Amino acid sequence: MIKETIEVKYIISKEDRTAALSPEDIWPVNSWEHEYWNKTQVFHQFKNNGQVSKSDCSGYDVVNREAERLLKERLELKVSTAEDQAKANELAKIVTKAFEGKEAYDIEWDYIEQGEFDDTKTPGWVTIKSKTSHSNWYQGNGFANRPSEYHYQVPVEVEKEALGLQGLRKKHQNDMTFDFYACDYPRRTVRVADHDNF
Known part of the structure; x- marks a missing residue:
């Protein structure tokens, strides 16, 4: 069984x-x-x-x-879990090391004042994943705000490793035997919005 x-x-x-x-x-x-x-x-x-x-x-x-x-x-x-876990852990170490000595603070980007965001606005950093907020706040707040966008960045020199790591983590998304904590990695967030994050 x-x-x-x-x-x-x-x-x-x-x-x-x-x-x-x-x-x-x-x-x-x-x-x-x-x-x-x-x-x-x-x-x-x-x-x-x-x-x-x-x-x-x-x-x-x-x-x-x-x-x-x-x-x-x-x-x-x-x-493939054991092999992928070892590879993910190694990639996480490489990405984490690239953050050493870098100012990796999150960024609030007001697109009304600063214009649309793209990676050319943050030299040395590259976006590896983006998402748009689906919060119910945007439907019922009484204002015409555009949903916030979130761009997750890593140092440009580890883009390939970060994308590989992200792919392995996605592959094992529903695999209860995969240790996501062991291969967690830093990234900084650029929040693009026309309003404060209350």
């Missing part, structure tokens, strides 16, 4: 109770015109051959097959 927690999200058509992994699987064209329920099933046990156990079995074959596919993916990922 293989014990792994696998979550499968799927839909059920309100028209004919057909189950699928996405609306486009049922209606390749104009899927937004159809109604469906969003569903989730969590699997905890699988047979040694990777098939869903009878105790967790869904009434929908497409859901069971997806759970088995996700299990196979997870087991293949776990095989």
Whole structure:
């Protein structure tokens, strides 16, 4: 028996109770015109051959097959965990060392006063990841503020190592055996906004 927690999200058509992994699987064209329920099933046990156990079995074959596919993916990922962990830890040391002696304070960038932000505004630093805030504050604050953007930077000389490390961490995102603390690394944040961060 293989014990792994696998979550499968799927839909059920309100028209004919057909189950699928996405609306486009049922209606390749104009899927937004159809109604469906969003569903989730969590699997905890699988047979040694990777098939869903009878105790967790869904009434929908497409859901069971997806759970088995996700299990196979997870087991293949776990095989590479030890090697990837060692590589991630080494990359984290390299990136951390590059921060020594650098002023790595976070930056508040007011794009109304300073213009749009890009890496040319911070020589010696490179953005390895960006995200935009999805806070509900922007919908209900009574002001027309643009959502804040966050740019995570490292010294330019370790861009390749930081991107490699970030890729390994993303690869093992749902791998409970991967030690994210052991390969944590510093980065500085540039917050681009038209308002203070209250």
